[in-house]
Amino acid sequence: MGGVILPDAEWRHRAGLAHLIETLGAVRFVGGSVRDTLLGIPVSDLDVATPLPPQRVVELLKGAGIRAVPTGIGHGTITAVLEGGPVEVTTLRRDVSTDGRRATVAFTDDWREDAARRDFTINALYADPATGAIFDYFGGLADLEARHVRFIGDPLQRIAEDHLRILRFFRFLARFGDVADPAGLEACTARSRDLMALSRERIRDELLKLLIARDAVRVVELMIARGIFAPVLPEIDAEGAERLARLAAAEAASALPLDPIRRLAALIPHDAKAGEAIGARLKLSNAERKALLSALVPFRGSPYALAYRIGTRAAIDRILLSDWEPFDRDLAVRHLGHWEVPVLPLSGGALVERGLSKGPEVARTLRLVEEQWIAERFPDAARVAELADAAVAQALRSASSA
Structure with a gap:
């Protein structure tokens, strides 16, 4: 050039x-x-x-x-x-x-x-x-x-000047590089424990950028093989690399924008304690910690019911990280991407109008109707009215026989 x-x-x-x-x-x-x-x-x-x-x-x-x-x-x-x-x-x-x-x-x-x-x-x-x-x-x-990522001068000297350059080496390799300079790779491997001297905020910022780079999967596998994460994120292992590869394939199939917290969730064991520890160690924001812990919960049940309860984005994260068959997973994600979360067309006041006395029974009955409405895949207001009539009648019968 x-x-x-x-x-x-x-x-x-x-x-x-x-x-x-x-x-x-x-x-x-x-x-x-x-x-x-x-x-x-x-x-x-x-x-x-x-x-x-x-x-x-x-x-x-x-x-x-x-x-x-x-x-x-x-x-x-x-x-x-x-x-x-x-x-x-x-x-x-x-x-x-x-x-x-x-x-x-x-x-x-x-x-x-x-x-x-x-x-x-x-x-x-x-x-x-x-x-x-x-x-x-x-x-x-x-x-x-x-596409050669190479330190200027002696890689060990460059790393001694700023330990964050270890993570930057891999981030630039994931974003721009096809070739990792051998001397640079060996220096990063030899000095990986230097990362422990860095603030967790600097590590977090570099890691989250790296995870959404174009070649993140290959580079993360290389980092795991070289023991780069071990000093600061020992929870990340070869199984994490496999989960990240599956997630990346699912994201590509669903044409979804990449999300660094979702990808971080793929890297770590699906365990709440591990998620809490890593969220605290990396000083993630409250919103990021919440998203990370939510993504680590195993997916089960209906994708629509899940999206109704926790929101579409959080539901998509769990589904993408699940072991569902790819066809079913991709279909669910595509549908949820265009699905508008419905609002239950019923209020506590409507139950009182049907004869319930104000108090805990109203909230309990409303929850029962909502659960049935979710189970029936969110039918229209006419069906909700039928469910409400039946639930109120049952509540009144129970109250009279008590």
Whole structure:
């Protein structure tokens, strides 16, 4: 891919971007926006690098009427808030010291020195905003063409600088790579216990992104075989990889969007205690923990009854993770995807009008009618009225004979 020019892309015409570039002058696009544009995939986050010191960046932005947020000014990062979306502006830097979790940096005006501190060759590509010329200091273009995920320099040193790079190696392999650099793979395997020093939030964020990457199944199998999960998620084993593969096939057959919590549920044993432990360890949100624990409950009964009780999305998760025959499973998921959960056309007041006294008996009778309505697959209001009449008559008979 030598001599490559950055293709034109929609993101390069975002409102306010040209004004930002004109204001700062010495900038280059860097990282994901360059990589993803070369791969022909959508760009979300936009980063630019500059040799200008952070305080000078702030002064120039404010002078140009661009809002500047010092999101990481100690590390040289200023967020420029543009009409077309935020852009992170980062001063060129080099590492002074690292401890595996954070780095102390010094600013520089050397583009190669800035590239050298990045993790992978495919993330160290820069592009001139005006000409589109690509600056590639470590063979990232060739690696991108070969779908080769490779650390810059010594993999062990890169991992020592930031232990999260172990998980990033596998996430990038799952998202972009066909080839795992052997030296990088061996380094990640040898240093997997370094993950224990990371915050669980950082592990969670990387893991959930990895699980929905295009080649997650293959890469997770590789990670299990290499013992990568063992230090922080020992519950994940070879059976988890098999469950994830089955789930991925079911998701593909049902044309469903990928969900990282559902996929995490496939990886761990279907056990509430394991789910609670992992949810707490990864500091999942309350909603994520609830979804995880719900997905771990074995599916049984009617898919419609389940969807009525716990919601369509949660029901689909359980069905996809079940051992149902693929035809039945896929049919149920497709139907539920278009099914509107009904509302029981009956109230407690309607039972009182039929003769029940207000109190616990009303709630009990309403539950009985609802259970029968669910069992009959949600018949119409006329049938519900018949069920209500019969239930109230039985309740009154029971009360008179007591």
